[in-house]
Amino acid sequence: MNDMGVVKESAEDYSLLRMSTDCLSAKHCLCNDDTTCEGSEGTFCKEMSMEELIQATIGSIHKLHGGQTIMVPATKWRSVFDAVAFSMADDESWQEFDATATVRLNTQDPLLFESSDEQTLTGLITALMNDGEGQAQGVFLFPTGAPALVHIVPGGPVKFWFGTQALADEVSEAYVS
DSSP: OGGGTEEEEEOSSSEEEEEOTTTOSEEEEEEETTSOOOOOTTOEEEEEOHHHHHHHHHHHHHHHOSSOEEEEESSOHHHHHHHHHHHHTTOHHHHHHHHHHGGGTTSOOOEEEOGGGHHHHHHHHHHHHHHOOSGGGOEEEEETTSSEEEEEOTTSOEEEEESSHHHHHHHHTTTOO
C-alpha cells in the first residue's frame, strides 16, 4: 500500500485509508440524495440516486478490476459480513468465499479477489450498499495493477483516489454522462 501512496488514518471506531497528495492525480466523490459530497477543493463530485450510485460503483469496479483487487474493511470483517449475510446467502460463489474468509472475521486482514471472483466482488458491493449502514461497514478497494483507491461507504459516499489522470478519465466513464 505504501508503494501506491496509500496512507492509514484512524478514526474513533474504524480506520480510514486515503492516497497521499504526492501520489494523487485526481479525486472523485459520488454521493446520493441522502449524503453530501465530502470532496475538498479540486475534487470532482457527482450527486445521483441510490440506484445510480450502486450502478456507477459497480461499473467503476469493472473498469478497475484488472485481475486482482484487494479489499480491506474499515473495521473488522464481522461488521461487513453481518451486513451482507442475508442478501448473499443464496450466492454459491459467496458461500465458498465466506467459508474461506470466516477465519478472518475478527481481523482487518486484506482479502484478495482474483479475476474469477469479479461476480462475487460486485455482488458483495451491491449487497453492502443496499444493506450496510455507515462508515463502520465501509470497505476500501485497490486494484493491484492500477494506482487507485476506492472507499465505499454503504449508502454513500463513494470516494475515488487516482494516481493518474488517464485512469481517472477511464473509470469516470462509468458515472459521467
